[in-house]
Structures are given as C-alpha cells and as structure tokens.
Amino acid sequence: MTETYTPPKVWTWDKENGGPFASINRPIAGATHDKALPVGDHPLQLYSLATPNGQKVTILLEELLEAGVTDAEYDAWLIRIGDGDQFGSDFVAINPNSKIPALLDHSVSPPQRVFESGSILLYLAEKFGKFLPADPAGRTEALNWLFWQMGAGPLLGGGFGHFFAYAPEKYEYPINRYTMEVKRQLDLLDRRLADHDYVAGAEYSIADIAIWPWYGGLVLGRAYDAAEFLDVASYKNVLRWAQQIDARPAVKRGRMVNKVNGPLEEQLHERHDAGDFDTKTQDKLEGAA
Numbered sequence: 185m186t187e188t189y190t191p192p193k194v195w196t197w198d199k200e201n202g203g204p205f206a207s208i209n210r211p212i213a214g215a216t217h218d219k220a221l222p223v224g225d226h227p228l229q230l231y232s233l234a235t236p237n238g239q240k241v242t243i244l245l246e247e248l249l250e251a252g253v254t255d256a257e258y259d260a261w262l263i264r265i266g267d268g269d270q271f272g273s274d275f276v277a278i279n280p281n282s283k284i285p286a287l288l289d290h291s292v293s294p295p296q297r298v299f300e301s302g303s304i305l306l307y308l309a310e311k312f313g314k315f316l317p318a319d320p321a322g323r324t325e326a327l328n329w330l331f332w333q334m335g336a337g338p339l340l341g342g343g344f345g346h347f348f349a350y351a352p353e354k355y356e357y358p359i360n361r362y363t364m365e366v367k368r369q370l371d372l373l374d375r376r377l378a379d380h381d382y383v384a385g386a387e388y389s390i391a392d393i394a395i396w397p398w399y400g401g402l403v404l405g406r407a408y409d410a411a412e413f414l415d416v417a418s419y420k421n422v423l424r425w426a427q428q429i430d431a432r433p434a435v436k437r438g439r440m441v442n443k444v445n446g447p448l449e450e451q452l453h454e455r456h457d458a459g460d461f462d463t464k465t466q467d468k469l470e471g472a473a
C-alpha cells in the first residue's frame with residue numbers, strides 16, 4: 185500500500201498536483217482568453233487533435249470521402265490542448281466543455297455547432313446517410329455500441345491509461361481497479377467479435393469508428409505501452425478486427441490528420457484538401473524549410 189491521504193474538509197485547487205496534464209486541468213469551465221478561430225473554404229470546419237477521440241471524427245470524414253460523399257470535404261485545424269487552445273473564446277463557443285473534437289457545420293444557417301465525439305459521429309452519419317444501418321434494429325445496435333464506447337472509453341483513458349502511464353507515481357489500487365475493468369471490456373469486445381465481423385454486426389459502422397481508436401489502438405500496441413501488461417494477444421477476435429480496420433485507406437489517412445507526434449510522414453497538422461496527404465505532411469514541410 186502507498187501512503188494514505190486524508191481529504192481536507194473542503195478541497196482547494198493545488199496547481200502543483202503533478203502529472204503531464206497539471207498545467208491544463210482546471211476546476212472551472214469557460215474561456216480563459218479571447219482567441220478567434222480560422223475558417224476555411226469547406227462547409228465542415230473541424231477543430232481537433234489526433235487523440236483517439238479526435239481520430240474518430242477524421243476517420244469518419246475520410247471514410248465518407250472514400251465512399252464518394254464529396255460534401256464531406258472539410259478543413260481540419262489543429263487545437264494544441266497542451267497549450268490551452270481549448271480555452272480560447274471561439275473554441276469555447278463551439279464546445280463549452282473545452283475538449284476536442286469540435287465541429288462547426290457552415291452548410292446550415294446559422295452554422296451548427298457539434299461537440300462530443302459520439303454526437304459528431306451520429307450527426308455526420310445521419311447528415312450523409314452512411315455508416316449507420318438504416319433498419320431500426322441495426323441502427324439501434326450500432327447506437328448501443330456507440331454509446332457503450334462513450335461511457336467505457338474514459339475508464340480506459342482517464343482511468344487505466346492515466347494511472348498506468350501518466351500519474352506521477354504508480355499506485356497499485358487504481359492500476360488494479362482499472363486493469364480489471366479494461367480487461368473485462370476487452371473480453372466483452374472479444375466475445376462480441378467472435379461471431380460478428382464488426383461490432384454492430386455485419387456492417388462497418390460508426391460503432392467501429394468510435395471503438396477502434398481506443399481499443400484497436402490498445403491491442404495494436406499503440407497506447408500506454410500496455411500491450412504486454414494487458415496480454416492483448418489473448419483477445420484474438422479484437423486483434424483480427426483491429427488489424428482489418430487498420431488496413432482501411434481512410435483509417436490510415438484519418439489517423440494522420442491533426443497528428444503532432446510519431447513519424448513526421450504520418451503527421452498532417454492541418455488538412456484542407458485531399459492532396460495535403462501527399463504534399464503537406466511534416467516530413468515534406470520540414471524538408472522544404
């Protein structure tokens with residue numbers, strides 16, 4: 185057991201509480217500064233970063249374009265959450281919760297704001313009539329899993345990932361608690377994918393697009409350096425599904441948008457045109473500088 189902590193009668197904000205997010209975590213909502221956001225030429229303006237929550241949206245947008253939906257063209261602007269961009273006034277006007285991803289749809293008047301990654305996926309799937317089964321039973325099953333991810337993901341990211349990878353010290357109690365839960369979630373997905381090609385059934389849908397960046401990333405060894413610890417190789421059906429989705433061209437592109445880490449050729453900080461994947465990745469931009 186680690187040392188015990190006795191909570192004070194009233195919690196007060198200790199800015200020195202450590203960890204990599206200490207400088208951006210705040211106990212109050214709202215904007216901290218005035219900042220205008222850029223607006224590009226396309227109707228859909230995305231303000232985001234390539235975390236798993238951000239990737240959900242860029243993967244869906246790239247899948248829509250791959251499927252021939254030209255109205256899904258978009259501008260993706262980089263929001264650097266480590267620098268506090270999510271607390272700028274224009275960003276907060278789109279997402280009062282100050283978190284990426286945030287979308288503004290200028291194709292309707294007045295422009296429609298959409299925040300929460302699950303809400304954005306549903307909005308785009310309904311707007312373009314794709315990646316959500318049309319029949320009531322199939323649609324409900326896809327939404328079951330979409331909402332499952334929205335509730336389950338924070339236990340993986342904010343729970344397991346935080347205490348296993350980011351907390352300033354390793355504490356056995358939270359690591360045990362969240363490892364138990366994440367392994368239960370992986371087992372749930374593994375059982376589901378044992379007899380279904382995709383999470384909601386036979387069709388690739390926004391349920392897969394929501395779940396893959398988190399749980400696919402985990403079993404492919406891309407998250408928290410936790411593949412061995414969680415014995416991800418034992419979730420064979422999840423691995424099969426993760427690899428299958430990983431190979432999709434739109435998924436490869438979607439992962440690159442607003443990415444600021446990893447190999448330079450996989451980082452496309454801003455995306456305004458399909459050609460940007462060939463000409464504007466960081467290896468090209470930095471090589472030309």
Ligand SMILES: N[C@@H](CCC(=O)N[C@@H](CS)C(=O)NCC(=O)O)C(=O)O
Pocket residue numbers: 208209235236237238265270282283284285299300301302
């Ligand atoms: N439930 C939200 C969660 C979004 C979220 O947690 N975004 C993180 C990055 S993955 C963020 O913007 N963090 C900035 C902050 O907490 O200040 C969603 O799915 O859109």
